[in-house]
Amino acid sequence: MTTYLIKNAAILGGDPTDLLLADGVVQAIGASVVELVETTFASDVETIDATGLVALPGLVDLHTHLREPGREDAETVESGTQAAALGGFTAVHAMANTEPVADTAGVVEQVWRLGREAGHCDVYPIGAVTVGLAGERLAELGAMADSAARVRVFSDDGKCVSDAVLMRRALEYVKAFDGVIAQHAQEPRLTEGAQMNEGELSGRLGLTGWPAVAEEAIIARDCLLTAHVGSRLHVCHVSTAGSVEIVRQAKEKGWNVTAEVCPHHLLLTDELAATYDPIYKVNPPLRSSADVEALRAGLGDGTIDIVATDHAPHPHEDKDCEWAAAAFGMLGLETALSIVQETMVDAGLLDWAGVAERMSYAPARIGRVAEHGRPIEVGEPANVVLYDPSVRRTIKASESASLSRNTPYAGRELPGRVVATFLRGHATVLDGKLATTPHEDTRSAPVSAGTPA
Amino acid sequence: MKRHLLSAGDLTRDDAELVLRTAEEMRSLADRPIKKLPALRGRTVVNLFFEDSTRTRISFEAAAKRLSADVINFSAKGSSLSKGESLKDTALTLEAMGADAVVVRHGASGAPHRLAHSGWVRSSVVNAGDGTHEHPTQALLDSFTMWRHLAKDGGSLDGRRVAIVGDVLHSRVARSNALLLRTLGAEVTLVAPPTLFPVGVEGWPVETSYDLDAVLPKADVVMMLRVQRERMNASFFPTAREYSRRYGLDGKRMRQLQDHTIVMHPGPMVRGMEITADVADSDRSVIVEQVTNGVAVRMAVLYLLLGGNEPAGTTDGTTKGLSE
Numbered sequence: 001m002t003t004y005l006i007k008n009a010a011i012l013g014g015d016p017t018d019l020l021l022a023d024g025v026v027q028a029i030g031a032s033v034v035e036l037v038e039t040t041f042a043s044d045v046e047t048i049d050a051t052g053l054v055a056l057p058g059l060v061d062l063h064t065h066l067r068e069p070g071r072e073d074a075e076t077v078e079s080g081t082q083a084a085a086l087g088g089f090t091a092v093h094a095m096a097n098t099e100p101v102a103d104t105a106g107v108v109e110q111v112w113r114l115g116r117e118a119g120h121c122d123v124y125p126i127g128a129v130t131v132g133l134a135g136e137r138l139a140e141l142g143a144m145a146d147s148a149a150r151v152r153v154f155s156d157d158g159k160c161v162s163d164a165v166l167m168r169r170a171l172e173y174v175k176a177f178d179g180v181i182a183q184h185a186q187e188p189r190l191t192e193g194a195q196m197n198e199g200e201l202s203g204r205l206g207l208t209g210w211p212a213v214a215e216e217a218i219i220a221r222d223c224l225l226t227a228h229v230g231s232r233l234h235v236c237h238v239s240t241a242g243s244v245e246i247v248r249q250a251k252e253k254g255w256n257v258t259a260e261v262c263p264h265h266l267l268l269t270d271e272l273a274a275t276y277d278p279i280y281k282v283n284p285p286l287r288s289s290a291d292v293e294a295l296r297a298g299l300g301d302g303t304i305d306i307v308a309t310d311h312a313p314h315p316h317e318d319k320d321c322e323w324a325a326a327a328f329g330m331l332g333l334e335t336a337l338s339i340v341q342e343t344m345v346d347a348g349l350l351d352w353a354g355v356a357e358r359m360s361y362a363p364a365r366i367g368r369v370a371e372h373g374r375p376i377e378v379g380e381p382a383n384v385v386l387y388d389p390s391v392r393r394t395i396k397a398s399e400s401a402s403l404s405r406n407t408p409y410a411g412r413e414l415p416g417r418v419v420a421t422f423l424r425g426h427a428t429v430l431d432g433k434l435a436t437t438p439h440e441d442t443r444s445a446p447v448s449a450g451t452p453a
Numbered sequence: 454m455k456r457h458l459l460s461a462g463d464l465t466r467d468d469a470e471l472v473l474r475t476a477e478e479m480r481s482l483a484d485r486p487i488k489k490l491p492a493l494r495g496r497t498v499v500n501l502f503f504e505d506s507t508r509t510r511i512s513f514e515a516a517a518k519r520l521s522a523d524v525i526n527f528s529a530k531g532s533s534l535s536k537g538e539s540l541k542d543t544a545l546t547l548e549a550m551g552a553d554a555v556v557v558r559h560g561a562s563g564a565p566h567r568l569a570h571s572g573w574v575r576s577s578v579v580n581a582g583d584g585t586h587e588h589p590t591q592a593l594l595d596s597f598t599m600w601r602h603l604a605k606d607g608g609s610l611d612g613r614r615v616a617i618v619g620d621v622l623h624s625r626v627a628r629s630n631a632l633l634l635r636t637l638g639a640e641v642t643l644v645a646p647p648t649l650f651p652v653g654v655e656g657w658p659v660e661t662s663y664d665l666d667a668v669l670p671k672a673d674v675v676m677m678l679r680v681q682r683e684r685m686n687a688s689f690f691p692t693a694r695e696y697s698r699r700y701g702l703d704g705k706r707m708r709q710l711q712d713h714t715i716v717m718h719p720g721p722m723v724r725g726m727e728i729t730a731d732v733a734d735s736d737r738s739v740i741v742e743q744v745t746n747g748v749a750v751r752m753a754v755l756y757l758l759l760g761g762n763e764p765a766g767t768t769d770g771t772t773k774g775l776s777e
Contacts, residue, residue, distance in 0.1 A: 195562075200653025206562035206586030206625060209652055275570075276563030320571075322540055324561035324584070 003041040004422065005033065009050035009386060011376050013352030019055065021382040024424040029378055048430075050386050053419055057356050058090025058121075058383030060363040060372050062153065062182070062260060063236060063308035064333065066092070066123070068114060069107070070099025075313035075403050077111065080333070081120035082401040083311070085428035087333040088385035088418040090121050091364070091372040092311075096128040097158040103128035103139035105147035112149035120428050121421075124367060127151040129170050129181060133159050138170060145177040152368040155182035157236055158283075160218060162188050167222060171231035178368060180258075182234040183222050185243070186284065190214035195324060197270040197285045205273060207323065210285045212240040219243050223250040223257050234366055235259040237310050239284040241294030248303045258366050260308035261295050263332055263339035268292075268408060278319050278326030279408050282312070299358060300349035306363045309336045313404030331407040334400055338414040341389055346415060382425035389416045401434065457569040457578040458754055461589040461629035466636050469596070475753035476597050476746070482519065483745065493522035496759055499552040501543065502581070503529045503559040508720060508744070509581050509591075513556045516751035522759075525550070540564060544573040552576045553759055562586035577758045585623050591719055592629035594750040596637055598743050599674050602715050611638035616668045618644040618700060619678030619727050622651050622689075626719045627678060631659050642668050646700065648689045649680075665700055669709045676717040677702050680727045693726055703729040707737065715739050 115123020198209025312329025364373025562584030
């Protein structure tokens with residue numbers, strides 16, 4: 001296995017230093033690197049000049065749609081994890097809304113196995129909360145938790161667990177194995193036929209509104225339920241200023257609530273719907289600039305714990321049509337870090353240590369993933385991203401590793417570029433391109449979750 | 454006026470008045486024994502209707518034929534294709550057939566906008582009603598009708614008070630009229646129960662009211678919108694009876710109107726719901742005249758969009774007579 005000597009990398013944006021990645025772990029940092037290379041790791045050493053690059057812990061996405069099994073025309077585990085690696089991710093959580101739904105141990109183990117075979121990043125399947133995402137009865141959450149996939153995050157994402165009793169039971173039940181319910185907060189009756197953010201613009205465009213209150217009402221209810229049963233709630237893709245406020249209050253009360261925001265909600269606004277181009281159609285919808293400001297502030301002050309991509313590939317024909325007929329969702333893995341740089345780092349709301357927390361440590365903690373989201377320190381798993389924040393690039397849909405092309409950023413200039421991604425010391429991305437040989441996962445059995453970091 | 458007519462908001466005051474003046478000329482044609490002009494000979498107009506609307510389709514068809522255009526009626530309803538495939542693939546088919554103008558009615562808001570800006574077709578696109586968004590030729594024919602009654606002899610609609618009453622939330626007619634009447638200088642008051650106003654209506658260039666009786670005595674025009682009885686099932690109002698009592702135009706309410714005030718309705722009417730038979734059939738009612746004017750206005754729109762004076766086949770469908 002190749003040993004990587006990384007020279008002059010700014011770990012979390014700090015002073016440039018050297019890093020030695022070998023045998024899957026960070027072997028040395030700083031002055032001791034040179035000595036170790038000469039004594040212990042002399043053969044097959046590749047040196048990478050990381051001058052000007054920021055080293056971050058491998059990113060962890062808590063919200064990815066890999067589409068396999070069932071919609072391999074939109075994305076596969078192979079292509080989705082390639083996109084993830086190119087975006088600097090070393091671990092993704094695969095959402096359960098596949099066909100068949102990931103609501104049994106069999107399906108989650110299939111996705112888990114496909115992830116290991118792909119080797120571009122680790123795949124942690126998310127289990128459905130209810131059978132078939134139908135919102136009627138609980139799926140076998142325990143069987144998924146006990147499976148080889150070791151599921152800890154459960155979500156009906158795409159649909160809301162709207163039944164209050166079912167939600168309560170799910171929150172209670174997952175306490176047995178330290179699970180978390182990741183809720184897609186959308187009151188279904190208030191959003192029947194909803195197409196875009198409800199506001200002055202939806203009225204003018206004649207597109208059915210998706211009101212903020214439909215998200216906020218569910219979040220408020222779920223925070224109260226979580227507190228009542230003493231469980232753990234994670235709120236998916238928070239999109240409104242009101243939601244940030246509710247999560248803030250829940251945290252102030254000490255309730256076990258975490259929340260995520262998607263890159264597109266940090267950057268884009270509902271004004272884009274005026275084009276009627278469904279490349280901007282997403283659920284929850286793009287909101288107002290006031291919401292965007294509140295989300296950025298919430299992510300900055302920690303009210304929102306993490307950035308999650310909600311990477312949602314769709315085949316061309318599902319976006320090349322009129323707005324109402326189009327599918328909800330947009331690609332996100334390959335642009336997430338750039339958008340966080342643009343909206344948070346360059347805006348002075350977050351430093352690189354903050355980015356590591358929001359995009360690596362915290363999502364791994366919430367997902368109870370022990371082997372990711374670790375600091376770049378000697379002895380830790382060598383999951384590392386090298387990122388060049390100084391360049392700017394124009395996004396081209398055709399250059400995505402995803403099988404789908406539904407990026408809303410095509411033609412847009414964004415800052416930064418992932419130069420290299422290392423998964424357990426193996427380069428999945430080098431010089432901004434996929435490394436040719438995928439990482440062979442030699443771990444014999446799933447690692448125990450252990451105590452959260 | 455642009456190459457397409459997608460929204461009443463695309464029209465400047467000059468554009469709109471040009472359409473109205475042209476429509477006046479077209480209308481005089483209706484009184485002649487031979488109701489046909491050679492203006493669009495050799496041009497092809499496609500009526501692309503994804504939603505049933507016999508009256509609008511017939512109106513466009515009559516307008517195109519009176520201008521000697523070739524007319525193709527394409528009803529996509531009942532197609533086995535999914536909606537998305539159907540719009541794009543149909544557009545490509547029409548493009549291949551050499552359509553000069555596509556008149557499109559679609560249940561999805563923005564579908565004509567998509568057609569015009571997706572690169573699928575090069576022809577002019579006329580919005581004949583899209584979802585709950587807009588219906589600009591309806592607004593033009595409504596303004597034309599008001600103009601003929603209230604602004605004769607070179608006058609204008611400046612300062613005229615127009616009450617638009619009913620299901621504003623779901624009405625593309627209300628949206629287009631609010632935009633166009635504002636452009637033409639009229640003062641619009643939308644009247645509806647609070648549940649049937651769109652969120653954000655306070656940002657529109659109109660007045661709003663929940664009280665029909667307070668608005669009627671000042672109005673020069675009362676435009677009643679169709680209200681589907683089924684809306685009560687979604688709790689927009691308790692019962693059809695209660696709706697009629699509070700927002701329906703009946704004989705008693707009609708007596709509050711000024712002598713010159715006209716009553717309009719875009720059709721189809723639900724008699725007994727938003728309007729009673731005695732009002733619909735009264736002397737104030739210009740509802741049948743709206744239909745006649747619809748043909749004249751649509752002739753004007755097609756004529757102006759397709760540059761009727763040009764010989765066939767020499768233009769690429771860009772606007773003549775109206776500025777780009």
